[in-house]
Amino acid sequence: SQQGEEDPQALSIQEGENATMNCSYKTSINNLQWYRQNSGRGLVHLILIRSNEREKHSGRLRVTLDTSKKSSSLLITASRAADTASYFCATKPYAGNNRKLIWGLGTSLAVNP
Amino acid sequence: GAVVSQHPSRVICKSGTSVKIECRSLDFQATTMFWYRQFPKQSLMLMATSNEGSKATYEQGVEKDKFLINHASLTLSTLTVTSAHPEDSSFYICSARDGWASSRTDTQYFGPGTRLTVL
Numbered sequence: 457s458q459q460g461e462e463d464p465q466a467l468s469i470q471e472g473e474n475a476t477m478n479c480s481y482k483t484s485i486n487n488l489q490w491y492r493q494n495s496g497r498g499l500v501h502l503i504l505i506r507s508n509e510r511e512k513h514s515g516r517l518r519v520t521l522d523t524s525k526k527s528s529s530l531l532i533t534a535s536r537a538a539d540t541a542s543y544f545c546a547t548k549p550y551a552g553n554n555r556k557l558i559w560g561l562g563t564s565l566a567v568n569p
Numbered sequence: 570g571a572v573v574s575q576h577p578s579r580v581i582c583k584s585g586t587s588v589k590i591e592c593r594s595l596d597f598q599a600t601t602m603f604w605y606r607q608f609p610k611q612s613l614m615l616m617a618t619s620n621e622g623s624k625a626t627y628e629q630g631v632e633k634d635k636f637l638i639n640h641a642s643l644t645l646s647t648l649t650v651t652s653a654h655p656e657d658s659s660f661y662i663c664s665a666r667d668g669w670a671s672s673r674t675d676t677q678y679f680g681p682g683t684r685l686t687v688l
């Protein structure tokens with residue numbers, strides 16, 4: 457079952473603005489990952505942050521993790537129209553079946569030119 | 570980077586027929602592959618976990634006789650939707666874990682998906 461929840465469910469911004477998406481989860485995790493999906497396509501891995509990390513950067517992406525609040529945020533700076541996509545967080549639980557990822561419901565981002 | 574292909578990308582079939590979808594890891598060995606189903610504007614729903622050389626592990630509520638999964642080699646897994654019906658119409662996506670790298674990265678590499686339409 458899905459345990460991750462992203463908010464907002466949908467976000468519409470202008471090109472050049474920053475976009476922030478949040479993800480909350482319920483159980484202890486080993487790591488949390490963010491993926492991107494363009495309409496009608498597969499998913500692309502963006503960034504992975506481990507439970508002992510608090511912040512990670514990759515280009516215009518910045519991910520934070522707060523394990524005490526069981527939440528993560530994905531920040532896309534200086535957004536571009538090409539960033540328009542759905543963004544999903546996925547968690548790897550600390551215990552149990554260590555192969556499955558638990559997926560969030562996703563945030564649909566629209567960047568208007 | 571790791572590439573996963575899926576074939577076909579789109580298929581339209583008549584009700585009652587069976588459809589096979591292939592998922593291949595092109596430049597790495599995938600000890601584990603995952604099959605997902607996705608409805609429009611919704612998240613991924615894990616259907617089953619496929620391990621090379623052994624039986625797939627199906628998620629609760631997924632009919633294993635309806636969705637046959639075979640993972641005969643380290644680079645190929647297939648999903649066969651048997652006796653397809655209109656309610657099986659969906660977007661099916663596979664992903665694969667790199668058997669060597671995944672212990673470090675836990676990353677899944679996704680195929681481009683297959684759009685199945687059952688008439």
